[in-house]
Amino acid sequence: MFNVTTLIHTDEREPLLAALRDAVGEVPDALVAPTLPGVRNGGDILMHLRFADDQEWPGVQTRVDEILLAPAVTHVDSARYRGDPVGPDEPRGSVYRALFLRVSADTPEDVIARFEADLAAMPRYVSTITSWQLSRVETATGSSAWTHVFSQHFTDVGGLTGPYLMHPIHWAYVDRWFDPECPDYIVRDRVCHSFCAVAPSHGGSA
Amino acid sequence: MAGPVYVIDRVVTRPGCARKFVDAYLAEYAPGARERGMALCDVLVSPPIWFDEQVNTVTITWSLPSPQAWWEMTWQGRPDPTLGAWWAGVATLIDERTRSVAAAAGDVDELCDV
Numbered sequence: 001m002f003n004v005t006t007l008i009h010t011d012e013r014e015p016l017l018a019a020l021r022d023a024v025g026e027v028p029d030a031l032v033a034p035t036l037p038g039v040r041n042g043g044d045i046l047m048h049l050r051f052a053d054d055q056e057w058p059g060v061q062t063r064v065d066e067i068l069l070a071p072a073v074t075h076v077d078s079a080r081y082r083g084d085p086v087g088p089d090e091p092r093g094s095v096y097r098a099l100f101l102r103v104s105a106d107t108p109e110d111v112i113a114r115f116e117a118d119l120a121a122m123p124r125y126v127s128t129i130t131s132w133q134l135s136r137v138e139t140a141t142g143s144s145a146w147t148h149v150f151s152q153h154f155t156d157v158g159g160l161t162g163p164y165l166m167h168p169i170h171w172a173y174v175d176r177w178f179d180p181e182c183p184d185y186i187v188r189d190r191v192c193h194s195f196c197a198v199a200p201s202h203g204g205s206a
Numbered sequence: 207m208a209g210p211v212y213v214i215d216r217v218v219t220r221p222g223c224a225r226k227f228v229d230a231y232l233a234e235y236a237p238g239a240r241e242r243g244m245a246l247c248d249v250l251v252s253p254p255i256w257f258d259e260q261v262n263t264v265t266i267t268w269s270l271p272s273p274q275a276w277w278e279m280t281w282q283g284r285p286d287p288t289l290g291a292w293w294a295g296v297a298t299l300i301d302e303r304t305r306s307v308a309a310a311a312g313d314v315d316e317l318c319d320v
Binding site: 162163173179180181183 | 211273274276277280283284289290293302303304305306307308309314317318320
């Protein structure tokens with residue numbers, strides 16, 4: 001699948017939500033939702049679109065880009081990437097979360113592979129993750145040249161702010177890649193941590 | 207509630223640099239770490255000789271009362287560019303180092319049951 005995830009900062013959320021939902025109305029797997037309190041660098045609107053392949057995106061992109069040029073849009077981070085979620089076709093869960101990150105450009109490939117393996121291990125330990133996807137970014141815009149998107153469906157907001165944060169797999173193992181005090185530190189730019197509620201009809205697009 | 211969690215700096219110092227590293231760590235790094243909520247447990251030097259021509263291994267252990275306290279500590283420190291700069295400034299004293307996070311064996315099951 002070809003994925004486009006966009007985090008939009010705006011002072012006029014409701015009209016922008018309506019316009020974006022209208023613009024992506026033909027996309028079968030589209031999530032356009034207000035972000036929830038607690039995001040960090042995550043914007044006011046999260047838009048996650050999935051296409052069978054990248055040929056379907058340009059037609060939608062024209063309409064989306066026109067909306068995002070509006071003065072009410074103050075900042076946009078966006079990533080395009082391929083991949084499919086790991087988990088059931090219709091995962092339980094009421095929250096979709098996307099983490100945008102940039103691995104430092106001087107990081108050796110074998111180190112990136114270990115980092116990716118560590119991220120991919122997290123869902124085995126955090127029971128509130130119902131599906132997930134880790135992808136390398138093909139095209140990025142925004143405050144960093146994002147290299148990865150790590151997304152999950154969570155059972156609920158509590159599953160994100162509780163078990164995900166508090167399990168030792170996170171703070172005692174994976175976080176060293178993000179910690180400037182650790183020698184393994186490779187994610188040096190500020191990340192985007194964004195999440196929103198998911199409508200029950202939104203399927204397996206972690 | 208599970209017991210404390212431990213932050214362990216294991217630093218292999220360059221020959222002749224162990225005492226200088228420990229002095230700098232205690233004088234320059236430790237005060238800010240305490241302000242971020244960490245309590246210093248141990249500063250161990252192995253072998254316990256201030257070698258001139260061989261490496262020493264310095265193991266420094268801090269404790270925090272809970273994973274939540276660990277997050278609060280790191281959230282305070284992460285935006286502070288002086289922390290990374292401090293480690294960069296002592297790099298000439300260090301051969302290699304690790305930072306790990308640990309807990310008592312008896313607390314592992316409870317920590318993982320979240």
